[in-house]
Amino acid sequence: MKTFGIIAVVLCGALLIYGTVDFPEWGDPASPASTYVSPYYIEHSIPDTSVPNIVTAILADYRGYDTMFETAVVFAAGIACIFLLRIEKRDSPRSRLYRHIPTGVTIRIEQGGRLPEGSRDLERIDSVWVPYDLIIKTGCRLVIPFIQLFALYVIAHGHHSPGGGFQGGVIFGAAIILYALAYDLRTAQTHLPIRTSVLLSSTGVLIYAGTGALCLLLGANFLNYSALAGLLGVDPVTARSHGILIVEIGVALAVMAVMVGLYYIISSAGRLDEGL
Amino acid sequence: MIWQLEFIILILIIFSGIGALMVKDLLGAGILFSAYSFMMCLLWAIMGAVDVAFTEASVGAGVSTVLFVAAIFRTTRRSKD
Amino acid sequence: MNSHFPALIIVVPLLSAFVIVMAGWLNKKYCFPLAAAALGSSLVSAVAMLSRVMDSGPFTYHLGGWAPPWGIEYRVDHLNALVLVVVAAVAFINLIATRAIVRADFPEKTGSFYGLYSLFATGLLGVVVTGDAFNLFVLLEITALTGYALIGIGKQHAPLASLNYIFMGTIGASFYLLGVGYLYLATGTLNMADLALHLSKISGSTVVLAAFLICLTGLYMKMALFPLHAWLPNAYACAPSAAAGIIAPLTTKVMVYVLIRITLFVFTPAFTYAHLPLNQAMIWLASLAIVMGSILALSQKSLKKILVYIIVAEVGYMVGGLWIGNRISISGSILHIVNDAAMTLCVFLAAAGLQFKLKGDSFIALRGSFRKMPYTMAALVVGGLSIIGVPPTCGFFSKWYLISGALTAGTYQFVVALLLNSLVNVVLFFRIFEIGYFEPFPGQDSHRGQKAQAINEAPLSMVAMLLLVSAGLIALGLFSSDMVTRIILPSIPAGIL
């Protein structure tokens, strides 16, 4: 089986290399790909949408329909993982582990006994091998606000510099995942429970599709932001630029919530109690 | 495009790709795959695709590595081939 | 408002999917009505678009207000208006029919299930209506991703089958993406109508031939044509019956539609049928798919496994009809897309009803099912006769067009494969009817003195939908001749003799 696989793949590779015989020269400016449709984007992206970053202009305006379905793909992945792995039944209350910080002694309490949560020098841990990581916890507490600030910058500055909804949303999600890694899944769930993350991802995608439907209701074609000019009180070109910004915020919200939801579900294999 | 730099990165990509498939320990494979994604992001940055490189760095090298390690934590680290 | 129908048919189920998932977490009882309303409105707009195309010809819709080569464009002509109505109807009927099954199988996950269900229907509707090659890839990914989740939730080894489906489906979709990349490299545009224009000028270069072959392999892998069909039997047999009711009838048929759209409308017929050895090889491949599909179906022990291998054989019908290349055989394969979706829906709904009530669909469980579930078995009989190809039902007419097209083109191996498959289908279905009708009910050893069995029929909504679909099979059969003349023949491009 192994040799048959290698032979088939090498044959397919040779065929593909033969297929590149008639390719245009690599990187030559006169190739059909760079002389037919793309020069229009390069020359007209500022007069049409006043967005210097052409990739963001194409992504959210000229081919905004693709990006809407791309956000739907991210949303579908989040819902699919929750649908596949989520375990609803509350199994019996298992033993709980506590560590006495000054002495490092771990205490196991059986049959759902509980300690007062407020005690300062007793800390709840998921399993015996969890190290006492004061440095990681305080380090992350310092770094996370700046990561989130940078994520907001990436979303807002998508018009002028590389970045935009997807990258900003993922970085914001990564900040929350870092928090869940530094502490444990339970404390991260107090700040952003799985229910809020699903509702946030639905609102994010609804913002995107809703803006498109709003343009439809205002009479223009679907996702034609210049129809928002009357609503936003600006001329059609800046209305397109604002439309792109609204859509990027929707994408960022959806991507952030889905990445956090994916991490919660996969790291705890659906039980949402013990993460990494 | 300084083609020497690009050539080195291509070699690194191919080695980390093959390494990610060859190494027996799955956690090592996950880390090598994250290195592969990061090298890919560098190659695209050199080729001028800055938006794609940014996305690959944050989505490819970032989140997919966390998902990989979380999945390996929930399954097993040993693999036979 | 009617000028916005192409956008409405996609946007309403898409928005409803997001609202359903929210409702799933807030208040579960709104999920089913929302999904039914959204898919119902898609069905209405699909029928409205079909009637508009029939009387005033194809029309286009520019997304985002940008003209075609720069923006994304929807082009609705006879071919995809017809397939749109089929997709919307099958999705709506299956939703209504399998309501009780969903409430029984996933009591606490109905919100996510109906969200994924309407996203799946949106993806299929989008694949059929789009006029942009890359947009078709993104919509294929939505359909595939929701399909993996809907299949992966099933019992026994459904997760493994779904993971194999992921591997094969991703390779197929990536090959299609590579093919579109080759086309973009050669012409510089992504719009299908624009591509057809530019490809006719440079049809000599090997890049176009390489793009053609790569696109074909990708699409064959997605539609599970015989040598690449390994993922389909386990995936559809282990899927939960509510999900199998929409995945089985539609995914392969929509992929055949995409094959017809790519070969006839992007690579114009002049290019597709120019390479004689390629056509012959494809016809032999299709005949092989039909024969192997029916042989593999003979060796199966449960109803669903038989139906799944029949799907593998049906894909061979449509691909063979396309490659024979004359107007009759192509209209036969387009008509077969419509008929096969309806037939597969009928038999899969019947199998879902049997599995729901008899707790299993192996031959032992099916014994005496005529007495217990008369209406479901009656619908299974109509579906079986249609798959065999008995005249009043629609299966006969599409086979008739395919066979007459093959005879005029002189490809006799295709005719032999079709007839052999019909005979094997007769054996398959009459074995099930014989078990269902004559075998004594396990508790009852002799025929004499049988007291009337308690009719333990499937839920009312399912039985009503089953009878509607089986009546539809016969109606499709009766109206197939003027359906072909008024809708299918004008949809075939001019270059075909």
Add this chain to the structure above:
Amino acid sequence: MDPVIAFIIAKYNYWMYIILMMIGLCGMIIKKNLIKKIIGMNIFQTAIILFYISIAAKKNATIPIIAHAHGDGHAAVNAAGIINPLPHVLMLTAIVVAVATLGVALALAIKIYRQYHTLEEDEIISQIRE
């Protein structure tokens, strides 16, 4: 320089994606472990993204962001000096699709491990046969 060397120099960049695609395809076919197959699938997808990016590349052209101060006149932008932005947009979609497929594949791998307690395909198939 004879034509073969010129041919290779002109086209070698396109062959990079073929090598990576073959590595990915080999990984999926030959490897038995499910996680290895998922890694192979992802390598396969990034190879195709590399192909699109090498279509977009232009010799001595800048990145697709038009440097312009706010409010000044729209300077004439010559299209030959800027890299083709369209494949970059398409590949943003392909990267996000690859991560979404990776998430669902890992979720299914965890479900399979919970059912069969192994990730090796041959052990799983032997368990199914019993």
